[in-house]
Amino acid sequence: MAQVQVELRHVTKKFTTKTLGDIVAVDDFSFQVYEGECFSILGPSGCGKTTCLRMIAGFEDLTEGEIYLSGRPVSSSKANLYVPPEERDLGMVFQAFAVWPHMTVFENVAFPLRIRKVNRAEVERRVKQALQHTSLAGLEDVYPSDLSGGQQQRIALARAIVTKPKVMLLDEPLSNLDPHLRETMRFELKELQRKLGFTIIFVTHDQSEAMAISDRMLVADMGKIMQIDTPENLYNRPINRFVHSFLGESTFLKVVIKDGQVYAEGDLEQPLGVAPPPDAEPEMILATRPNAIEITGDTGYQSRIETRIFLTDRTEYLIPLGSQKVKVQTPHRIAFSQGDSCRVRFVDPMWYPVEDSDAEKERARRQLI
């Protein structure tokens, strides 16, 4: 096992607001990030991901718990320890780039070295190297305002890697870029990580971005950790309904389980033809992806195509199941017409308990912060 680079132990952060009272922004976060890993923290706004990153960086103190960087405690409520950000030896890239407009590209990138009193020849050499890594060579004397958004973000990246930090914190670094550039930068970032071997902690609300870049991901909601796993496992085996819907298009079906058979709510005549989970309750949510539902076979629930929508890369069908409708996505070559009958079969679905509605209210409250 690789060495632990960043570790959070029972980290909690409370804010007191005037209008909403106490808010637990981050509630008992514990996780470890290993050397050379790319670890994403993913969640909707208000889930605590940015607060978590800012505590690791040292911009926020924590209310409870401990944070370790390379085995060294940097924040600890018990030891009343707080190491300021400038002494944590991290690299960080922000969403709004935060390149200093009053300095040239060279001065921006040289700043961390000059603060560390590195001698001039060494500064020259290392800035040059960092600029080469980020394809900015030749732009040394240009001011950031003359460069594109993508180039400005590269300056921020060069500035972050120039001191060769072991850990790189990325706070939605790609979300200010246009979609095409975002993809290129994502690739370059991985490439750079492979070359320089730093650990990445990447905060984002964009699940596809997180999946593309991460070795492991943490999904959080309302200040709590929901699940930590690899992108594949998170997508295929989400632990609850929230994680399921956050990681991709989801189809949720309310089902009734009776006598070892699963029925869609509203139709207790025709079973769905899937095996119930071992710990089945009388009412459950069956969850799956619209592209994981088969409608071409000879088995499954007998129904018909109610609506057909032709999209660029797939066809979507709305199919009634009892009192509900499910969305099914298929490649274009599977062509049903409206009104055609079909058989709906669920492949390896997930099962969740019926959710309480208070969770939605709490989410709305937290958005206001």
Add this chain to the structure above:
Amino acid sequence: MINLRRKTRDLAVLDGRRRVGLDSIMTALSFVLLLVIVVTPISMIVYHAFFHQGQFSLDLIIDQFTRDTTVSAMWNTIKIAILVTIFGTIVGVFYAWLLGRSNIPGKKLMRFLFTIPYMFPPFLGAMAWDLLLNGRSGYLNRWLMKTFGLSSAPFNINTVWGIVFVELSYYFPFVFMQVVSALERMDPTLEESARIAGAKQGTVIWKITLPLVRPAISSGALLILISSLAHFGVPSILGFSQGIFTLPTRIYAVIARSGGSFEGIRQGAALSILLVAVVALALWIQQRVLRSGGYDIIKGKSMRPTVINLRGARIPLFILALTTLVVIVLVPLGMIFLVALVRAYGLPLIPANFTLANYQRIFTASGTLESIKNSMILSLSAGVITMLLGTMVAYVVQKIRPRGSSVLEIMSVLPYSIPGTVLAIGVILAWSGSLGLNLYNTLWIILVAYIARYLSFSMKTSSAALLQVHPSLEEAARTCGASHTESLRDITLPLIRPAMVSGFFLIFLPAMREVTTSVLLYGPYTRTLGVQIYSLRDAGMMPQASALGSVAIVLIIVVNSIVNALNQTRKGV
């Protein structure tokens, strides 16, 4: 086709070109009025400075410019302006940082208090400090001399440094307000990334924060420089008795000494050329500096800026800020109100010597009451007329955009860069008979000067509002069947009405306390509030001058509260 051609243009552009209508009338009217109100007085100064009885001659200019008094006045003007700018900038930046970025207590209230000097007339402040620290008779000086048995006054406000001190206490808000808003809107990650890069808090302030707000600092500083160069009130009150003159006060003295004769006014016109040249140089520097600068430091979502914990220094710095507020706001205010109550100037400021007789006297004396009435009439009418004129010019410049609209724009903002003293001389030269119209000694001449002086204020507020009214709003009205005039009346005007109201108060307030131009333009029956305070003081009637000053302050505070209340309930653009 037509639609393609005028993609981004206003319907008004087409209307204006198509037929003789409201738009062409407004365009013509704007040109004529600006020529009369702005261009005429300015050309008269230039003409009289360089032409004598129809002959071009540099004699007057050379004679005036080479006098020792002129040279020393010019150096005083420049010296005072530069010192005020330097110290005003330091004070402004320091407090902007303290109130914008530190955890000093009472931030909100102090921020408001620090902008008070902005609405307070500086010449009243000068008067208050003169009452307190006059080298011969100042209250504090006499008390110190008596208490410690000193043979001479320890302080003397009637010096260049005294003038600098008083001016800076009224001008530092220019820098303060600009910088505090820049600091608050600045993207906090700019500073955070420096912390991550290894810089300590102090280094971040010096290397990142201050350089980033430098454009805000320099634009505020140049505003101080230009205002101070043209400033009349403070040096006239503190400098005259000691023979310390600046160019504006020297111009006033030359004219006052000649009893308003034509020769005196010609000399004043020649000196005006010099003053305008000095101010123009400062304006040129301002243009250069402002063009070069301006970083985009406001990015992305608004986030709260990093607040710096002052730790042990929190309370001492709080006390320092409070002391500053007491010195620049409370002490002058208190002096005015206390001296207003005292039976005779010089008597100790104790309740036994207090009386309301001064108020009784100023409200029964016809001259004083009339001055309040005059100022009210002048400020109201200047406010209304200038607001309407400014809005019309703004509409022509922004929406109709006729040929020569940039000339119109320049004409309307030109008087802003002309010192009030100079403008007054131009108005005298133009409207006291030489062009066939004699308004001298009437309220009209002061009104014309006020309109010229404040036109740029209303022009700027209305322009900004009109730019926010998207052409599609008027277009929608037109497709609903409204004529151009109707859509102007029912859509555009109601939308910019709040801006017009605040434009009115932007003129009304400074006009109420105006002294620089009126002091040169008033006649026996046309004294304004400022002039009356000024002459009461000149005549040695300090308690009455203070009483009237306190009335002016109360008026200003009342009107200001009305403005604030209006601004809070404001709708539209």
